[in-house]
Amino acid sequence: MTKVAVLGAGSWGTALSIVLADNGHDVRLWTHRSEQAETINRTHKNEKYLDANIPEQINATSDLNEAITGVTAIIIVVPTKAIREVCRQLSEVITKQVTIIHASKGIEPVTLKRVSQMISEEMNNYSQEDIVVLSGPSHAEEVAHRQPTTVTVSSLNEDNAKIAQDIFINEDFRVYTSPDILGIELGGALKNIIALGAGISDGLGYGDNAKAALITRGLAEIARLGTSLGANPLSFLGLPGVGDLIVTCTSVHSRNWRAGNLLGKGHKLDEVLDRMGMVVEGVRTVKAAYQFAEEQQVEMPITTGIYQILFNDKDPKDVVEQLMNRAKREEMDDLAKLLNERYSK
Template identity: 80%
Template sequence: MAKVAVLGAGSWGTALSIVLADNGHDVRLWTHRKEQAEAINSTHKNEKYLEIMIPEKINAYDDLARAIQGVSAIVLVVPTKAIRDVCARLDTILEEKITLIHASKGIEPESLKRVSEMIAEEMEKYAYEDIVVLSGPSHAEEVGKRQPTTVTVSSLNEKNAKITQDLFINEFFRVYTSPDVIGVELGGALKNIIALGAGISDGLGYGDNAKAALITRGLAEIARLGTSLGANPLTFLGLPGVGDLIVTCTSVHSRNWRAGNLLGKGNKLDQVLDQMGMVVEGVRTTRAAHQFAAKQEIEMPITNGIYKILFEEAKPKDVVDQLMNRTKREEMDDLAVLLSNRYA
């Protein structure tokens, strides 16, 4: 069995730690908050994030150097805004190259870098090709309760992808592999924007028709941008694409849906973030995707509408009206573009 450090003791980091512990691995769960580490070790609970008992074999640390000492793999599960800082610290204390996995979902505004690209820039010991991403439809609350879940791991280094698959796979946590790092990362990041939109739609009191349309057309936007950056369009029809999109847009477990729901009910963004008390990755990713769409000259009307709600104080009802009254077009145009990108 392996010795693994999970960096980030939020809900997702805690849930992944449970999967690893169930598989018999020696798990170290790192948090930058000393009081959180002490509470986990003394009570075997992480009550702010998951209402579930944590296996006693999981040991929490607030000292990063101690947490990674002697490990053969690191799983990075910190918010995207903390990726660069944590990786820069790791680069100074890691003595040898080990398997590096990330399960964070987002895009960095301004630089428009994906998480794996940020990691590679901050860590001299790691080439982009060696980093593994874990993504897919996976609420931490359900993973922590050992409910059936299926995810995808992706790396250009096939050996590292298979090492990661072996670390995590068990009877309730199924793991597939994929070589499409770009598609897997973008699917996991961009679906949070559409989940905000789904929450806004529900908050406005709209029904299933509106949500189904939003999810479907949102998937078209995700695929349109992703394929322009080199992703395989078929990835967006799999677990990291439509799978993650469905689970994030339709469940009260989704913090992005919950944030959108509050926005749809008339709350301002600052009020929503205060009420959430946790990172809402879709907000930061919306800003990045809005910039990305302009740079790539890709049409993303839903993303742009949500951007206006978040950052320009547009009224959600007005944005929906604008989307419904856009110029007439042929739906199959999007499919034709995706197929031409794939088979050109």
């Protein structure tokens, strides 16, 4: 039996804890709220975040030192805005080298750091090359109910990636490996922006044609920015790319889609975030991607439009009109061009 700590008792952290418990691991689920830990241990439920039964071998705690004592792997599943603080706390209590895996999706505004970079900066004994990311099309609600799900784990340290694969994989939760941690992290973060756009489109009452176009052109934007930063363009055609993009843009399980849907129906951002009651990572990521695009001089019209809606109070219909009236251009100058440039040499 392997002891594993999951830091973050939201919907995704709880779902991943269930996967680990199904695999026979001794799971410590950490939350910073003692009352939440007590409720989980007493009722084996985490109803605010997830409608699922929690196996008895999952022990919740609000004591970080207790959570990580004796574990061989730590899975970090907290909102990106909490990554640095949690890792600073973790660095103070951790006493031995363990495998660090994160399953958070986002980019830090201003610094433009990915999650693995933030973790390595706050944890002195862990290099970014050794950290593992888990990402892919995976709604927590479906994972918790053992519905078939496939994800990817990625690290520059191949041994660590295989450790992550081994502790998670089972008949319901299939896990692939990839060496392109840059592409995997960027795909998982940037798709939330397009999911906001898909929700806005649905909230405006537009149909499947509009959403299909948004997803396709959104993928082109993601790949354009990602490859400019050095990611493998093929990563964006895989599970953490187009796979995660599809599931996040087309499901009511998606917080980003739901937030966008409310925006499309005329609600303001502050009101939307209050009504959601949970973190909407795409809102924070829009700021970072907008800054990234300017610094890299990468054209990202959908991201720019959503930025204008969120932070400059632009009317969503006006933004759609601007997108539809952009200058004429060829379609295959994006992802196909990137692939041709990379593989025709």
